[in-house]
Amino acid sequence: MRSIKLQNRPGTGTYIKGQERIEQILVAAQGILIDKGYSGLSMRKIATAVGITIGNLHYYYPSKKDLLSDLLDHVIEGYLLEFNTARAEAGSSALDQFIAIINFIVDDLTTHDTTNFFPELWALANHDEQAAERMHELYRKARLDINDLIAQINPTLSHQQREEVGLFISASLEGLTPFIGNGKPWNSNVANIKRIAIKSFVDLVTDIRDEDIASSKSELIAACD
Amino acid sequence: MRSIKLQNRPGTGTYIKGQERIEQILVAAQGILIDKGYSGLSMRKIATAVGITIGNLHYYYPSKKDLLSDLLDHVIEGYLLEFNTARAEAGSSALDQFIAIINFIVDDLTTHDTTNFFPELWALANHDEQAAERMHELYRKARLDINDLIAQINPTLSHQQREEVGLFISASLEGLTPFIGNGKPWNSNVANIKRIAIKSFVDLVTDIRDEDIASSKSELIAACD
DNA sequence: CCAAATATAGGACGATTGAACTATTTTATT
DNA sequence: AATAAAATAGTTCAATCGTCCTATATTTGG
Numbered sequence: 001m002r003s004i005k006l007q008n009r010p011g012t013g014t015y016i017k018g019q020e021r022i023e024q025i026l027v028a029a030q031g032i033l034i035d036k037g038y039s040g041l042s043m044r045k046i047a048t049a050v051g052i053t054i055g056n057l058h059y060y061y062p063s064k065k066d067l068l069s070d071l072l073d074h075v076i077e078g079y080l081l082e083f084n085t086a087r088a089e090a091g092s093s094a095l096d097q098f099i100a101i102i103n104f105i106v107d108d109l110t111t112h113d114t115t116n117f118f119p120e121l122w123a124l125a126n127h128d129e130q131a132a133e134r135m136h137e138l139y140r141k142a143r144l145d146i147n148d149l150i151a152q153i154n155p156t157l158s159h160q161q162r163e164e165v166g167l168f169i170s171a172s173l174e175g176l177t178p179f180i181g182n183g184k185p186w187n188s189n190v191a192n193i194k195r196i197a198i199k200s201f202v203d204l205v206t207d208i209r210d211e212d213i214a215s216s217k218s219e220l221i222a223a224c225d
Numbered sequence: 226m227r228s229i230k231l232q233n234r235p236g237t238g239t240y241i242k243g244q245e246r247i248e249q250i251l252v253a254a255q256g257i258l259i260d261k262g263y264s265g266l267s268m269r270k271i272a273t274a275v276g277i278t279i280g281n282l283h284y285y286y287p288s289k290k291d292l293l294s295d296l297l298d299h300v301i302e303g304y305l306l307e308f309n310t311a312r313a314e315a316g317s318s319a320l321d322q323f324i325a326i327i328n329f330i331v332d333d334l335t336t337h338d339t340t341n342f343f344p345e346l347w348a349l350a351n352h353d354e355q356a357a358e359r360m361h362e363l364y365r366k367a368r369l370d371i372n373d374l375i376a377q378i379n380p381t382l383s384h385q386q387r388e389e390v391g392l393f394i395s396a397s398l399e400g401l402t403p404f405i406g407n408g409k410p411w412n413s414n415v416a417n418i419k420r421i422a423i424k425s426f427v428d429l430v431t432d433i434r435d436e437d438i439a440s441s442k443s444e445l446i447a448a449c450d
Numbered sequence: 451c452c453a454a455a456t457a458t459a460g461g462a463c464g465a466t467t468g469a470a471c472t473a474t475t476t477t478a479t480t
Numbered sequence: 481a482a483t484a485a486a487a488t489a490g491t492t493c494a495a496t497c498g499t500c501c502t503a504t505a506t507t508t509g510g
Contacts, residue, residue, distance in 0.1 A: 011456075014455080015508070016508095017506085018457065037352045042498085044496075044497075053461095055461085056457070058498090059458075062500095116351045119351055123345045123347070125344075126345070127261060160417075164411075164417050167405075171404045175398065176393070176397070176400065180392075180396070185361055193393055199429070199433065200425060200426075203429070203432070204428070236486075237486075239478095241478095242476085242487070243477095267467065267468080269467075280471085280472095280489060281489070283468090284487065452510090455506105456505100456506075458503100458504080462501080463500075463501095464499095465496105465499105467494100467495080467497075469493080470492080471490100471491085471493100472492105474487100474490100475486100475488070477485080480481100
């Protein structure tokens with residue numbers, strides 16, 4: 001099922017029981033991180049949630065840092081897997097696939113887990129370099145599909161312009177999380193917000209031209225800030 | 226200078242020294258929260274940063290919860306003040322003011338403090354009801370100006386549609402923080418991203434019509450998800 | 451089935467945490 | 481100057497933290 005290389009202590013996880021245990025540990029850690037935040041995530045709480053002792057947990061993960069590293073890989077791998085399957089189910093035309101991705105992202109960020117996990121990840125990335133790397137790696141992979149579709153919808157854009165438009169769309173969608181996410185004040189408006197997002201992003205990708213984004217040359221001439 | 230009602234222990238802060246001390250405490254706490262995150266924010270670290278003892282800190286804030294409550298008020302009040310002055314400096318036409326606000330928000334979220342504080346606030350809001358209330362109150366106030374300008378630019382929008390468009394724009398801008406913020410991978414592209422944002426949001430507010438956002442009636446007929 | 455590797459339990463360590471308490475010093479007002 | 485309120489220092493407490501160590505139980509491969 002999962003084929004990524006985990007970073008637990010070498011030697012551990014070779015028995016079936018150990019592999020299952022690692023999975024239990026990561027699932028439990030993810031649940032605590034989502035429910036209580038990073039400040040509420042401790043080795044003892046993880047061990048208790050799994051039903052093992054701290055000594056046993058420490059056998060798999062000698063330090064909390066090791067566990068967090070594996071946890072981020074585990075969660076991010078799950079999202080990438082989810083993202084790929086969603087892409088496969090998309091429509092035929094580039095525009096349909098583009099809209100399907102927006103729909104998928106919005107639907108996903110309104111789930112309990114995603115709503116609560118990602119703000120934690122963003123905060124973590126501000127103080128943990130490793131978390132930052134994992135986060136940006138996740139988003140970079142997630143933008144590959146978006147950028148590809150943008151290129152099909154609007155072939156006039158340069159590579160850099162396409163990447164910047166893709167980043168803007170991706171980041172904008174992520175920004176909806178604390179507002180329309182699970183249990184958030186605007187969660188009941190998610191259907192309308194989604195329509196606004198689709199119209200806005202489709203128009204953006206369709207209509208935007210080179211002149212709208214200053215090149216490095218014209219940027220030197222007229223800095224608009 | 227600051228006129229908001231703080232929530233420190235009654236009786237404290239009546240002397241000038243006490244008022245200055247409270248300000249020092251909140252500034253120090255904000256700095257630690259920004260630099261180390263909430264998990265790295267402790268009463269002792271705050272006291273040490275201020276140069277007082279834990280006992281003295283507890284005299285002002287009997288519990289960490291009380292301090293956090295005051296801290297959020299303090300920081301949010303600062304942002305609202307900053308936002309109001311920025312609005313006063315904006316141009317004459319509604320469209321110019323709209324663009325000025327976008328410029329201000331993007332410039333602000335690329336500062337070190339804002340880049341690091343708000344993700345912490347979003348994560349905090351997921352696990353602390355009081356933090357959630359403060360956060361949404363801040364954004365609600367910040368959207369007042371945006372919504373007002375949207376109404377001037379596009380008077381055809383209903384109240385609800387205007388609010389939803391305003392929320393989408395505000396949330397989208399916030400979402401840029403973990404990507405183009407201070408020290409983030411796309412920080413060097415902030416000028417171009419800003420142009421994309423301005424074009425996208427101006428087009429959205431100018432062009433959007435009632436039909437683009439389904440009313441409660443048509444929503445029942447055709448759910449597009 | 452047996453030996454080596456793996457998994458688990460349980461306790462202990464020092465450090466840190468939020469909180470509480472008392473005694474002393476400083477401030478502002480009369 | 482006197483006095484009441486406010487501010488500060490210093491200590492202690494129980495709980496929790498990450499980490500480490502040792503002994504025992506379990507699993508797997510030959």
